[in-house]
Amino acid sequence: MKLRLRGSSVRLRLTRPEVAAIGRGERVEEETRMPDGSRFRYALVVVDTDEVTACMADNCLEVHTPRAVAAAWAGSDEVAIGAVHAASGGVCELLIEKDFACLHPRPEDRGAETFPHPTLSRDST
Numbered sequence: 001m002k003l004r005l006r007g008s009s010v011r012l013r014l015t016r017p018e019v020a021a022i023g024r025g026e027r028v029e030e031e032t033r034m035p036d037g038s039r040f041r042y043a044l045v046v047v048d049t050d051e052v053t054a055c056m057a058d059n060c061l062e063v064h065t066p067r068a069v070a071a072a073w074a075g076s077d078e079v080a081i082g083a084v085h086a087a088s089g090g091v092c093e094l095l096i097e098k099d100f101a102c103l104h105p106r107p108e109d110r111g112a113e114t115f116p117h118p119t120l121s122r123d124s125t
Contacts, residue, residue, distance in 0.1 A: 001030050002099060003042050003061075008092045010054055012044055012063055013099035015113045022046060023074025025067055029060070044096060046070045052083035052094050063094055 001018050004011040018028045029043035041060040046067050054063045073081050081096040
């Protein structure tokens with residue numbers, strides 16, 4: 001799972017196995033270890049609520065998605081789940097996406113279980 005933070009927006013990109021896990025109602029979590037020994041954690045959590053939301057819980061950035069929405073999304077061709085919420089001084093945008101293969105892959109992208117890029121799929125037919 002990849003995380004992108006920009007201002008008050010949180011964007012998660014999930015590989016095929018991660019999307020399947022979310023579809024089954026499982027939590028997906030990543031951790032980044034810092035040079036000082038501290039850890040930054042973030043997770044996508046399936047919950048029994050009606051909306052996509054986010055919070056900090058136990059020093060982990062958690063994005064929550066409704067169980068029914070996660071299951072439907074995982075089994076479909078839909079690319080993303082999103083929400084916009086009022087936040088102090090503006091809005092917080094949340095986006096959960098399927099991770100597509102890059103058009104110009106980097107060495108660290110090799111072996112990633114991404115979804116086929118729509119542009120590449122169309123060009124090969």
